[in-house]
Amino acid sequence: xxxxxxVHRVLPVPNxxxxxxxxxxxxxxxxxxxxxxxxxxxxxLTLKQWGDIDIPEGTVARGDVLDVEKLTGVLKxxxxxxxxxxxxxxxxxxxxxxFETEIKRGTPYKEIRGALEFRLEENVPLSxxxxxxxxxxxAGTDERKPLRVSVTVYARETINExxxxxxxxxxxxxxxxxxxxxxxxxxxPPAEHGTHMIVDFxxxxxxxxxxxxxxxxxxxxxxxxxxxLSTALRAELGSVPEAELTTLKNTVGLTQSSEHPRVxxxxxxxxxxxxxxxxxxxxxxxxxxxxxxxxxVRSVVLCGGSxxxxxxxxxxxxxxxxxxxxxxxxxxxxxxxxxxxxxxLRHSYGYAxxxxxxxxxxxxxxx
Ligand SMILES: Nc1ncnc2c1ncn2[C@@H]1O[C@H](COP(=O)(O)OP(=O)(O)OP(=O)(O)O)[C@@H](O)[C@H]1O
Ligand SMILES: [Mg+2]
Numbered sequence: 001x002x003x004x005x006x007v008h009r010v011l012p013v014p015n016x017x018x019x020x021x022x023x024x025x026x027x028x029x030x031x032x033x034x035x036x037x038x039x040x041x042x043x044x045l046t047l048k049q050w051g052d053i054d055i056p057e058g059t060v061a062r063g064d065v066l067d068v069e070k071l072t073g074v075l076k077x078x079x080x081x082x083x084x085x086x087x088x089x090x091x092x093x094x095x096x097x098x099f100e101t102e103i104k105r106g107t108p109y110k111e112i113r114g115a116l117e118f119r120l121e122e123n124v125p126l127s128x129x130x131x132x133x134x135x136x137x138x139a140g141t142d143e144r145k146p147l148r149v150s151v152t153v154y155a156r157e158t159i160n161e162x163x164x165x166x167x168x169x170x171x172x173x174x175x176x177x178x179x180x181x182x183x184x185x186x187x188x189p190p191a192e193h194g195t196h197m198i199v200d201f202x203x204x205x206x207x208x209x210x211x212x213x214x215x216x217x218x219x220x221x222x223x224x225x226x227x228x229l230s231t232a233l234r235a236e237l238g239s240v241p242e243a244e245l246t247t248l249k250n251t252v253g254l255t256q257s258s259e260h261p262r263v264x265x266x267x268x269x270x271x272x273x274x275x276x277x278x279x280x281x282x283x284x285x286x287x288x289x290x291x292x293x294x295x296x297v298r299s300v301v302l303c304g305g306s307x308x309x310x311x312x313x314x315x316x317x318x319x320x321x322x323x324x325x326x327x328x329x330x331x332x333x334x335x336x337x338x339x340x341x342x343x344x345l346r347h348s349y350g351y352a353x354x355x356x357x358x359x360x361x362x363x364x365x366x367x
Contacts, residue, residue: 021086021174022049023182023357024078026162028060029203031074033082034354036333036362044334045362047341049082050351062205062221063092065161068168075169087171088357089162090179093207093219097124097153098178100138100217102146116151124153132159139213140193140293148292150215152178175360180209181216182356187301187327188214194298195289197322199278200352201306203227206274210285212292218285222277224270226306232270236262246308250346253310267309275319282320300324305350329355 022035031053036045059070078084101119103112116135120128133153141148159176166173183198193213200207204225210218230245240248252263254271282297289295300316300323307326316324329352330341343351 019086019174019361021088021358021361022078022082022084023354023360024075024087025090025179025182025351025353025357026055026060026071026074027092027202027204028055028062030055031078032351032354033078033084034351034358035082035084036358038362044338045359046334046339047343050343050354051078051081052350053077053081060092062223063094064158065165068161068165071161071165072168075165075171079170085170085172086174087166088175088177088360089166089173090182090353090357091154091159091162091176092221093179093209094205094221095154095158096178096219097126098150098217098219099123099153100148100150103137103149105143105145105147107147112149116149119151120153123151126153126155130156132156136215138215138217138292142293150217152181152216175357177357177360178209178216178219179207179353180211180219182354182360183209183301183303183327183352184211184214184216184356185359186329186332186352186356187303190214190332194294195285195292195296197278197282197285197297197300197320199300199302199304199307199316201225201274201302201304201309201312202350203305206277206304206306208278208281210281210297212289212295217289218281220277220281222274224273225304228273229267229270229306229309232266233263236266249306250308250310253312254315255311264311268315271309271315275315278316278320282322297322301327303327303329303349303352305347307349308346327352332359 022033025032033051035049037048039046053074055074059067065071103115117128120131131153133151135149135151138148138150163173180198195212198209202225204227206222206224208220209216233245248263252260254264254267313324329348
């Protein structure tokens with residue numbers, strides 16, 4: 001589920017898959033990029049370029065581009081740093097509408113899009129004229145029943161803002177993709193089945209995605225990220241520099257500490273907002289997906305810079321009753337036994353989206 005109609009019109013289909021491209025994850029506070037090159041000799045990818053560019057305040061808020069010119073400036077900096085022409089860009093979960101529907105089995109492939117267009121209006125608060133959408137057929141459904149399809153919709157305007165900013169910076173977007181779908185490509189093995197919850201715990205927000213048989217089915221966002229943990233810690237501990245707070249989060253976090261006895265309780269109280277939301281989303285999924293085979297969430301995949309929080313996997317596991325682990329973000333690019341990535345483990349969690357976007361340019365390679 002990565003290509004939106006705007007892009008189909010811009011580029012002929014067969015060749016763009018092979019163009020060297022950079023995965024670009026745009027969030028409210030930063031842009032992260034990754035580019036791989038194939039290494040055919042050992043059937044792995046090599047990390048060619050990576051980086052992180054600050055996005056000034058007032059540029060993007062909750063995924064909404066407030067200032068296209070400022071975003072263009074950030075993307076120009078990306079172009080200077082990478083020399084890139086082709087990019088694969090993430091779209092914010094906050095702005096996505098996802099719904100699931102059924103299509104008669106045997107419907108010719110070229111008719112599916114038209115059939116779905118008719119269903120947009122009843123499922124999302126956008127008129128088909130103002131919407132871009134893409135869809136994915138859910139694998140492994142009962143052959144005797146209709147096809148089940150997951151549809152992702154964005155307001156045309158949302159995509160256009162990202163598209164225009166990229167074009168003004170001299171970049172050509174090959175694809176746009178919801179963050180959680182990109183994360184899934186990086187963090188779940190391609191042959192992985194069943195259902196997984198993805199939790200992207202970032203600086204300003206936490207993104208949630210539910211991926212079933214490799215297809216993104218559901219997304220939502222919580223307005224709590226690492227910044228809120230810092231605010232809560234400062235309210236109790238006084239003005240502590242951010243770097244020190246990061247160390248406290250990552251070395252004490254949710255675990256007991258005789259040296260910092262108050263820290264775990266402060267963090268746990270703030271995390272409660274995220275935990276109760278995760279519980280709600282899990283319940284929602286369980287009650288709506290019961291007709292899908294293999295719908296039980298098998299694992300929670302944690303990523304985003306704030307997933308460095310000490311004790312987070314155990315805390316999530318205890319709260320949701322589902323195994324939780326930090327993501328192995330490089331697993332679909334190369335083996336850590338063969339290559340040592342230049343991005344250290346702690347920083348790597350924040351790159352999950354950019355890695356997934358960059359992998360999309362190498363689908364034939366790693367499938
Ligand atoms: N070792 C670390 N390296 C990088 N970030 C870390 C580390 N430990 C904790 N963090 C926290 O991770 C957060 C950044 O996470 P991430 O890069 O995923 O956010 P983002 O994508 O820029 O923001 P958004 O919330 O808008 O998606 C910061 O709050 C930072 O303090
Ligand atoms: Mg992010």
